[in-house]
Amino acid sequence: MSEPSASPQPAGKIAPDDSGKNPLIGIDGKLRPIWRALIFVVAGALLGPVLGTPFFILGNWLGIAPGLTPGGIGLGELSNFTIALVTTGAFALYERRRIDSYGLPVNRAMSRETVEGLIAGVLMAGAVGLGMLLLGAMQVGGLALYGSDVFFAALAWLVANICIGVAEEFWFRSYLQITLWESIGFWPASIVIALIFAALHYFFKPDENVWDVITLISISLLLSYSLLRTGTLWFAVGFHIAFDYMQLFVIGTPNGGRVPAKHLLNTSFHGPAWLTGGPLGTEASWLMYPMIAPLWIYVWRRWRGPLRAARR
16 A cells, blocks of 8 residues: 555644744734643643642552552542643643543544554563563572452453553643644654653653653654544553563562562563663663564554544
């Protein structure tokens, strides 16, 4: 099938060029996309402590300690989702659009793209884990959980990772991706988002290093590319859910120097950090890089029809 002849636009028809006129207000009478994107980021940063406080109080009340536990992660990501919901909702009202029109249409949540993203996430994390096992960098001594603990931990981690996938794609891509795309173009917008995503990890996550940053940027660009190819972020959400589920629950790989609670396999890691990922686990292993490349090719080859942008 041949490549499309024209690139998509993120929000319907593009207004005639009015460059050189009002630097704040566009021809449609609204703030230009670049200012909306900037306000979105600033508003999210300012609202974080305010909207996050109730979840912190709720966690204390429920006795949920912060850390690599399903409850701790789930509450943290629900806080992020709330921030994204409030900020995106405010701009959706301003732009007179549906809140799910920024790449996450609710009626496509269970689409083939989501399922294929889930499969891709399982295969990638599983392949890296298998590589470490075959190279002697990881040992598996049976199960770490038994009986009903397996079911309840599997369910709890599934819920937590659904929160991760939906909240982080809603916050980092969705409105921000679409609006920056309108302003500076698709690839510059994707690069900006990838750098923001990597910077937040590098400066605020313990034990971060350059190898994990390379992985984060590569995957972030890939997930943005899936928006360009499929028209939605549901492949990205599915991938995010499954990849983290495999890391945190199935393999039990370290993350930020901490070991996830109630993981499935009784694993131990021995070998150089470039292979095991060290305190950062799977995503900082050099084995990630040959796994990321085929997924780029898959997304490119799998969706080769007319490129579809997020619709109003």
